Amino acid sequence: MDLMSIKDPSFLKGLNKEQLEELSSDIRRFLIETLSKTGGHIGPNLGVVELTIALHKCFDSPKDKIIWDVGHQSYVHKILTGRAGQFDTLRQYQGLCGFPKMSESEHDVWETGHSSTSLSAAMGMAIARDVKKESNYVIPVIGDGALTGGMALEALNHIGHEQKDMIVVLNDNEMSIAPNVGALHNVLGRLRTAGKYKWAKEELDYLLKKIPAVGGKLAATAEKVKDSLKYMLVSGIFFEELGFTYLGPVDGHDYDALFENLAYAKKTKGPVLLHVITKKGKGYSPAEHDKIGNWHGTGQYKIDTGDFIKPVNTPPSWSTLVSETVRKIARKDERIVAITPAMPVGSKLEGFASEFPDRMFDVGIAEQHAATMAAGLATQKMKPFLAIYSTFLQRAYDQVLHDISRQNLNVFIGVDRAGLVGADGETHQGVFDIAFLRNLPNMVLMMPKDENEGQHMVNTALKYDDGPITLRFPRGNGYGVPMDQELKQIPIGSWEVLKTGKDAVILTFGTTIPMALEAANRLEKQGISVQVVNARFIKPMDEAMLHDIFRAHLPVLTIEEAVLQGGFGSAVLEFAHDHGYQHAFIDRLGVPDRFIEHGSVKELLKEIGLTPDNIVVKIKSLMPKKQKRA
Secondary structure, three states, rough: OHOOOOHHHHHHHHHHHHHHHHHHHHHHHHHHHHHHHHHHHHHHHHHOOHHHHHHHHHOOOOOOEEOOOOOOOOOOHHOOOOOOHHHHHHOOOOOOOOOOOOOOOOOOOOOOOOOOHHHHHHHHHHHHHHHOOOOEEEEEEOOOOHHHHHHHHHHHHHHHHHHEEEEEEEEEEEEEEOOOOHHHHHHHHHHHOOHHHHHHHHHHHHHHHHHOOOOHHHHHHHHHHHHHHHHHHHHOOHHHHOOOEEEEEEOOOOOHHHHHHHHHHHOOEEEEEEEEEEOOOOHHHHOOOOOOOOOOOEEEEEOOOOOOOOOOOOEEEEEHHHHHHHHHHHHOOOOEEEEEEEOOOOOHHHHHHHHHHHHEEEEOOOOOHHHHHHHHHHOOOOOEEEEEHHHHHHHHHHHHHHHHHOOOOOOOEEEEOEEOOOOOOHHHEEEEHHHOOOOOOEEEEOOOOHHHHHHHHHHHHHHHHOEEEEOOOOOOEEEOOOOOOOOOOOOOOOOOOEEEOOEEEEOOHHHHHHHHHHHHHHHOOOOOOOEEEEEEEEEEEHHHHHHHHHHOOOOOEEEEEEEEOHHHHHHHHHHHHHHOOOOOOOEEEEEEOOOOOOOHHHHHHHHHHHHHHHHHHHHHHHHHHHHHHH
């Protein structure tokens, strides 16, 4: 089938099973070929081809609300809603978003890049439907990994209590990004082998009706038999006890089974949970046999071999540098434990886990639990290392505030993917962590200029005993700088002058240091001498150096790959105000007050003005002010 000709899902209504299976093959072939060039979330999407087609055939989008949890499995949905022709721009600057996006299509009824939100959103839509006396189906599709998130469990509890009409599709592929963990995962494992409870229950209902009623005693006995059967067939009967009608498990690649169960679900009052078993990566052998999550989301790859296309001889990733330094120090300090909320591969903790299996804890998609568990460990004089992406740390803000910072507990938080991350776009840009961590009492916040300073900061964090300490580091690889053999401790709150200058000062840290140095070198050729400072401690700041700068009446430009509101530049402004430097000349560069969409980091930096060219312009604009004041 010509996928480029698809305008909307209505064409599916007239297709028979053979045509649907042919369409499935065409979509898989298209995804494998296209994503080999663009990269993207191939494993999750190959696994939901039949399920997505079945949903769009059985329901009428966008009147019926199909809500994708996380959203990285929405590629098939995008193809069926008329966007196949844009897939060559997938996750590229101003191209097709890798997640549902309302501005792209009326069929994208919910935007998400974080897991476990679909059920709460669905409940809101179901309530709105009933209040407005409308008639439509609400169908959240949630993965088994996302179902372990606390927010999803809260929503299940409320949905079961309210008994709103809703069809929850549990897409169970036994794996989210990494293999799933937890007791609920084990419950689902038992359900997978329990057989068709619904059909057995209906058979028993039929047989009981054939028995002549002999008073209430027999009827009561019959109900007990049904209840016993329920517990015998489905160990735990988890979802039914929450108030759902449980259907399944169903083969998510079998159209007959999907249509049969979706038809039954549509006729059932109250909340239904349809348990669908799918194969992540189905149809492409390298992705099908992936057991650790390498094919969850990829860059470019060779279709015939499945080999990833990566630059050769590149320095280690920042994630590897940090985790391996933690591992190195852990050999001498048995108090160190590592915690990850379902990202052991992304955070490069496989080595730590293999060497210290009893000191490595993957808690599943449970960021709040991870943070408070780290706090609990710290109360017992352990040294917890919480490895978490910046975008996911947002979900544990209250726990960092209430449980870690307020109790001044010695938790080391490694904030991975800090700054712009590129292709995953606005839901994943790690640009808010400075603003929401800087205001917390007791918190130390730092970022290294290169991987050598990075390893020393890891050592500093693990030797620090006075409260919480956070190291933020970017996505991608280091610079390949020489590495010291002996680890050092960096004095907390100390900055470093990278280039001397007498006319102006640039205060910056991390990924924006190279552009600051480039701009300063350009300005030097134009007769303007600019000092560049590695402001590696965002909190506490180097107050002695700040006093020296402001007493010398030097104009200051702050640069950060993070939001300006409440960020590092704001801290410098606050310092100047609080210490009476009312005539200080300060300007700031950073991420503006809007969400930054997807694209390469280089393109996004240019879009928001974080470039050497703009730094030169900003410094020059500060210079006349200084001369006028003098």
